[in-house]
Structures are given as structure tokens and as C-alpha cells.
Amino acid sequence: MVKVGIVGGTGYTGVELLRLLANHPQARVEVITSRSEEGIPVADMYPNLRGHHDITFTVPDVDRLAACDVVFFATPHGVAMSMAPELVERGVRVIDLGADFRIKDIELWEKWYNLKHTCPDLVAKAVYGLPELNRDQIKGAELIGCAGCxxxxxxxxxxxxxxxxxxxxxxxxxxxxxxxxxxxxxxxxxxxxxxxxxxxxxxxxxxxxxxxxxxxxxxxxxxxxxxxxxxxxxxxxxxxxxxxxxxxxxxxxxxxxxxxxxxxxxxxxxxxxxxxxxxxxxxxxxxxxxxxxxxxxxxxxxxxxxxxxxxNLVKGASGQAVQIMNLMFDLPERSGLEQVALMP
CATH class of the missing domain: 3.30.360.10 (Dihydrodipicolinate Reductase; domain 2)
Structure with missing residues (x-):
């Protein structure tokens, strides 16, 4: 069973990760963080998850996250780069749904995101998270910059x-x-x-x-x-x-x-x-x-x-991230992603 941590669980990509992982046969969410919602059960904020996730929001703690096999960052740009270096150093695989590790040109990234990048050395090691393009590299990666929508x-x-x-x-x-x-x-x-x-x-x-x-x-x-x-x-x-x-x-x-x-x-x-x-x-x-x-x-x-x-929230974000996790942990690529589209 893959132990999962999610940083930033109150946004749309965070709750989408929870929805998809609720039916994943080989993954379990151990930690979900939100500074603003600390102590609140996930199901109280998102009633659609009642009966699927018995877990409460906690403040981000590197030690707790480091006990996971993989940590997803469903956060705005600038957040993942502040915690990813220590998690990677401690053997945790990191999948960032934000933009911190997508663009290889640091100067270009800083221009478009108006921030100083704090770990440019990790950007060079990160694999771009588009499975149809980089499947083999994703399988052995420690850090993924998940492709945008x-x-x-x-x-x-x-x-x-x-x-x-x-x-x-x-x-x-x-x-x-x-x-x-x-x-x-x-x-x-x-x-x-x-x-x-x-x-x-x-x-x-x-x-x-x-x-x-x-x-x-x-x-x-x-x-x-x-x-x-x-x-x-x-x-x-x-x-x-x-x-x-x-x-x-x-x-x-x-x-x-x-x-x-x-x-x-x-x-x-x-x-x-x-x-x-x-x-x-x-x-x-x-x-x-x-x-x-x-x-x-x-x-x-x-x-x-x-x-x-x-x-945009599934193949453009959280579903793609779960697909990447499946590849990283040698799980069936479709695991947790068998949902048929909703019509009408």
C-alpha cells in the first residue's frame, strides 16, 4: 500500500486528489494539510467524501510527510520548492501539481512567476510530468513537475x-x-x-x-x-x-x-x-x-x-498526478482512474 501525503488539501486539485485516491486499491492518504483548516475533518468540508476519508486537516509538518512514500503538492507556486528539498533528501517521492519544477530555465521561471527560485539544483533533476512523453523517466524519478492543464x-x-x-x-x-x-x-x-x-x-x-x-x-x-x-x-x-x-x-x-x-x-x-x-x-x-x-x-x-x-482538474492536474504515481510505484497505470466521464 502506497502511503500518500497531500499538501494543500482545500483547493480544487486537492479535493480532486482525494476523490480519485478514495477508490485507489493500492494507495491510502495518511496526511492532508491545510493551515487555515487545521483540525477540521475532510468530510466536513467536502461532504462528497463522507465514508471515504476518515482524516482531518493538519498543518504541514515535514516529519509527518517524510513518513509517506509520496507527497503531492496541490499548492500555489512557491510552496513546493520550500519543502521539496528536505522530502527528497529523506527518500520521499514528490509530485508537484504547481509550477515550481516545470520550467528548466530558472531565469525565465522567475520572470513569469515573480519569485526567486530557492532550489534551482532540484529543477535540473526534476522530470516533467507528461506520461505520454516521459513515461520511462517518470518511473525512476524522485521529483515530478506535473504538466499544467x-x-x-x-x-x-x-x-x-x-x-x-x-x-x-x-x-x-x-x-x-x-x-x-x-x-x-x-x-x-x-x-x-x-x-x-x-x-x-x-x-x-x-x-x-x-x-x-x-x-x-x-x-x-x-x-x-x-x-x-x-x-x-x-x-x-x-x-x-x-x-x-x-x-x-x-x-x-x-x-x-x-x-x-x-x-x-x-x-x-x-x-x-x-x-x-x-x-x-x-x-x-x-x-x-x-x-x-x-x-x-x-x-x-x-x-x-x-x-x-x-x-482540467483530472488529466490536466490531479488525475495526471495519480497516473504519474502509478508509474513511479510500478502499479497498473489505470489504477484509481477508471471513472467514466459524466454525461450530461
Whole structure:
């Protein structure tokens, strides 16, 4: 049985970890922390977990966390890097759902997150947490920087095209939409019902914190720096990311794109390449760890349009983190992640 600690259990990714781990046959949550909710039973804050987790929130304590096999950080940026070095030194495997260990260029990270990074040496050792890209490295890793939500949807959509060098890597456009839960559980005027409902709003077009992470990932896949325009939007829904991805083929009469995607993801348990002509919907992945993808070549011309949908809290965060834990501890990759998406 894998003993699990969770730092930051009151946000959306924290409670999603609790939901998924409640039905995991080989993992047990031993510690869950929250400074503001110390002493409060988890089930009192989240009644959906009644009968599943008999545990109370405690303040973060390194000694208690060090008794776990793995510790998840479901925290804002800047938190994991303050505790991860000691946990790793004491033999605990760490999975950070935040951004502290995703970007390898420390100076770039500090620019986008407006913080001084306190353990740059660990960043070099951390493995980027996207299983479809780094499965073998994840298995032996001590520290994981779990891929972000937008970066997951975008990278999985572009991966077959860039690996095969079929498209112009300098001309990539990612037009992405996210539900309001992507902004976190903290109170914000922009995500109030009266502000977000019945409206679609672009944000972060001049620059979004996920941009350098996506560029880093796509550049690694393409084996050269990519040119990327990334435009995120807020949608009037709770969960989900829809990424519409554009690229230009070097040769419009090249390989069969449908076959390319089906072959690349044939053995991936959480990527579903849909039949030709499909238009995946966010509701088809709600509550599940699945990424559904379709690929189009409109009018047979040189533009490729890839549609990629995920649940931002599952495959875009907590589900991906559990998938990573399964790989790290040599457990069946689907363990705790067999949920069928909720429809309607």
C-alpha cells in the first residue's frame, strides 16, 4: 500500500486528489494539510467524501510527510520548492501539481512567476510530468513537475505532428478555452457567476504563465525552438479545456494524419483518437482522466486543425498526478482512474 501525503488539501486539485485516491486499491492518504483548516475533518468540508476519508486537516509538518512514500503538492507556486528539498533528501517521492519544477530555465521561471527560485539544483533533476512523453523517466524519478492543464491539452494535440516533423514548427497557434475551475478556488470577481456566465472572454493574450511551459515542451518534441501563439479564454462552465490547434503542413499530400495519430496513441490508456471527422466535446471527458483528440485537414489544404479536450482538474492536474504515481510505484497505470466521464 502506497502511503500518500497531500499538501494543500482545500483547493480544487486537492479535493480532486482525494476523490480519485478514495477508490485507489493500492494507495491510502495518511496526511492532508491545510493551515487555515487545521483540525477540521475532510468530510466536513467536502461532504462528497463522507465514508471515504476518515482524516482531518493538519498543518504541514515535514516529519509527518517524510513518513509517506509520496507527497503531492496541490499548492500555489512557491510552496513546493520550500519543502521539496528536505522530502527528497529523506527518500520521499514528490509530485508537484504547481509550477515550481516545470520550467528548466530558472531565469525565465522567475520572470513569469515573480519569485526567486530557492532550489534551482532540484529543477535540473526534476522530470516533467507528461506520461505520454516521459513515461520511462517518470518511473525512476524522485521529483515530478506535473504538466499544467493547458500545456497537457496542447502538447498532446501537437505531439504526433511535431515528432514526425510534418508541420512548420515556426507557425503554431493554440486557441484554448477553459472552465472557471482553472482559476482555482479563491474568490475572484472574474469568476463570479454573474461575471462569467453567458459570456466568453479571452485573457492573457499578451502573455500567459503557461506559454513558456508549452513552448519548452513543444520545442523539446520538435528538437528546435518553436513559434507559438497561445490565446486562452474563460468559458461559462466549471470543468474542461478545449484546445483548437492550428499548424501548416510542409506537404499537404503527405501521410494519412488520422493513421498517424492512431498509431502514436495506440497504446496510451488515456488518449482517445476519435474517428475521422469527429468533434470532441469537453463534456465527454468530464470527471475522467481521458484526453480525446481529433485531427482535421479542411478541404485537403495545408492547414491542420487538431481538437484536444480534457478535464482540467483530472488529466490536466490531479488525475495526471495519480497516473504519474502509478508509474513511479510500478502499479497498473489505470489504477484509481477508471471513472467514466459524466454525461450530461
Amino acid at each position: 493547458y500545456p497537457t491539452a496542447v502538447q498532446l494535440g501537437y505531439l504526433p505532428l511535431l515528432e514526425s516533423k510534418l508541420v512548420d514548427h515556426r507557425r503554431l497557434i493554440a486557441d484554448c478555452k477553459s472552465g472557471a475551475s482553472g482559476a482555482g478556488r479563491g474568490a475572484s470577481v472574474g469568476t463570479l457567476l454573474c461575471e462569467a456566465s453567458e459570456s466568453v472572454k479571452a485573457y492573457g493574450v499578451p502573455g500567459h504563465r503557461h506559454l513558456p511551459e508549452i513552448r519548452q515542451g513543444l520545442s523539446g518534441i520538435a528538437e528546435r525552438p518553436v513559434g507559438l501563439t497561445f490565446s486562452p479564454h474563460l468559458m461559462p462552465m466549471i470543468r474542461g479545456i478545449h484546445a483548437t490547434l492550428y499548424s501548416v503542413l510542409k506537404d499537404p499530400v503527405g501521410p494519412d494524419l488520422q493513421a498517424l495519430f492512431e498509431e502514436r496513441y495506440r497504446n496510451e490508456p488515456f488518449v482517445d483518437v476519435m474517428p475521422a471527422g469527429s468533434h470532441p466535446e469537453t463534456r465527454s471527458v468530464k470527471g475522467s482522466n481521458m484526453c480525446r483528440i481529433s485531427v482535421h485537414q479542411p478541404q485537403g489544404e495545408d492547414v491542420v486543425v487538431v481538437l484536444s479536450v480534457i478535464d
